[in-house]
Amino acid sequence: MKINILGCYAATPRSFTNPSAQVLEIQNNLFLIDCAEGTQVQLRRNKIRFSRIRHIFISHLHGDHFYGLIGLVSTFRLLNRDTELHIYGPKGIKEIITLQLKLANSWTNFPLIFHELTSKQPELIYEDDRVSVSTIPLKHRIYTNGFLFKEKLGDRKLLRDKAEEYNIDYTLFKSLKKGKDVVSEDGKLISNHLVTVEPSPPKSYAYCSDTVFDLDIVPLIKGVTVLYHESTFLEVDTELAFPTRHSTAKQAATIAKEAGVEKLILGHYSTRYDNIEKFRIEAETIFSDVILADDGKEIIVE
């Protein structure tokens, strides 16, 4: 599982920082999460192949999370994309994008499929053989969802040496991976656990931005491998957090601790701070495994 941070600063793009956008690579899917102005340039700079992106998840309709979407959709068109593009986001996103395409008299050649979200309850919005995506309803100034990406439990891992030692025909390997007992070439029933081991535990990623401090999300993200939780402010500016429905680094760490996650990524920093290291220091007073998001950073989760 790999997370490429394309942008992780709040509010306006600046000369050398970008607002929210990131790419999650999970089980051969490349999911784009949020898409602020400049995202397509950040994709190029980070050498991410545009054609591999088939699903885009937009948390909410504040500009620093989606103003780059129309440009990216238009660029897909210029690149002669023909594969489907799925966009998941709040109701209204379809009207914004289609209105702009219509006025430019430039409809896409590829199927552009909108999945507009309105529910205030968590819901499954994408699923394939290996991964599922659900919403995490967040409390912000406007309708907002986080997203929970979960790997499914994979096949059992075959111990090939053992399988050969027990003289099992290779045509039965698939059954072994599915957990079945099989009969060897010698006619013996071989118990599955002798030749396979447990699959890797499935990993999961929860993206929570933007949100006020909200313990209600804890049950939804319980035990996830990696939590990205916004930390717009430091505690010193805590009086700004609630009115703007944002969180502090300490609050983000409290959510991480309560949910028992493995790692916490902080991001969505207000541009008022000169040194993001302060966010780590504050969060680490509550939770130990903190990663600071930064534009261009690649976070690999083994």
Added chain:
Amino acid sequence: MKINILGCYAATPRSFTNPSAQVLEIQNNLFLIDCAEGTQVQLRRNKIRFSRIRHIFISHLHGDHFYGLIGLVSTFRLLNRDTELHIYGPKGIKEIITLQLKLANSWTNFPLIFHELTSKQPELIYEDDRVSVSTIPLKHRIYTNGFLFKEKLGDRKLLRDKAEEYNIDYTLFKSLKKGKDVVSEDGKLISNHLVTVEPSPPKSYAYCSDTVFDLDIVPLIKGVTVLYHESTFLEVDTELAFPTRHSTAKQAATIAKEAGVEKLILGHYSTRYDNIEKFRIEAETIFSDVILADDGKEIIVE
């Protein structure tokens, strides 16, 4: 008169080039012309004060000319702007911008005034004491206007030494600048031409992008000081120009020559070319005073 090129490449923004946007400084006005994705970052990089921009002119609703507008409007809001912002552009631009502000639940605090254009005839769209702006109807794939910025003839220039020599009271200097004859302290009638000279000839700037090669615009831009004319292609790719309603460098130079302009700025280069110097070489076979636009370039017209 000064032109800051913020972006001058066609189609998609790339890691190190930007689509159309430029700032024209003329008679103390700072006019933003087109506003592609990334324009607000380019304004910062070029150290242009956001607050001085009061009028934005959008040629047409293709993304590479206006996808940065909503982000800039939102940033003006975050910067607590309170002065009026006027936006001139094709009908539909108001709906696009207001829809996005509405869905973000973030109306602007400053007056945001749209001037939607629909006429296919040239029209005066802005005027103050010192400058006027008119449309230049262009032929492109969708409704498009160029813009003609013209200084007005200023006051006559006072020869202060001469005025003192003729013993003219300073309270009459304003009348002298307006071309009137005045009476000196000695009671003599002083002819205006003895103490003033002609004002500087007014400068003018024509922005023509995007457009097919179109001699119909020649009378509208006759004798302008500086013409910016798109040159998406080189002659070698001339078969691409007409179907896409774009021009070649040679065609841009032909327009410059026919209109008898003083200087030609080329831009809106297709990203298929590795070296924009080829555009200059091609244009100079037709017209001698060619300037290549490039991102970050400042062009001062004395």
